[in-house]
Amino acid sequence: MLTEQQRRELDWEKTDGLMPVIVQHAVSGEVLMLGYMNPEALDKTIESGKVTFFSRTKQRLWTKGETSGNFLNVVNIAPDCDNDTLLLLANPIGPTCHKGTSSCFGDTAHQWLFLYQLEQLLAERKSADP
Secondary structure, three states: OOOHHHHHHOOOOOOOOOEEEEEEEOOOOOEEEEEEEOHHHHHHHHHHOEOEEEEOOOOEEEEOOOOOOOOEEEEEEEEOOOOOOEEEEEEEOOOOOOOOOOOOOOOOOOOOHHHHHHHHHHHHHHHHOO
C-alpha cells in the first residue's frame, strides 16, 4: 500500500488534479481498466478498501460497483517512477467492465491466465464437494 511519504510525493499538479490509475488483477495480472482519481478518491479508496474514482463525466466520486455490486477490492497501490500514475492491484468481485467482461480492454488475457482460471475452478469444485 502507499506509504505516507509516497502519498506526499504524488504529483497532482502535473496531472491537473486527476491521476490516471491502471487497475490490474492482483492474482492473474490481467489489466482490468483505467480510471482517474483525485486526492479525495484516493483517500476514500485507501479508507474503504474499495476502488473509488473521480468521474470526469459526472464530476463526482464513484465507487466501482456501487450500482452493479461488481466491486474492486484493493490489494496494493504503487506510484510509477514519475509519481504521476498509479498502479492499483485489486481482486474483482464479478466482471469489471460495464459490458460484462472481466476487462474493459476486451479479451487481453495472457496465455497463463488459463492456469489461474483452472485453479479457481478446481478450488470451487473442491469446496463444493465435501
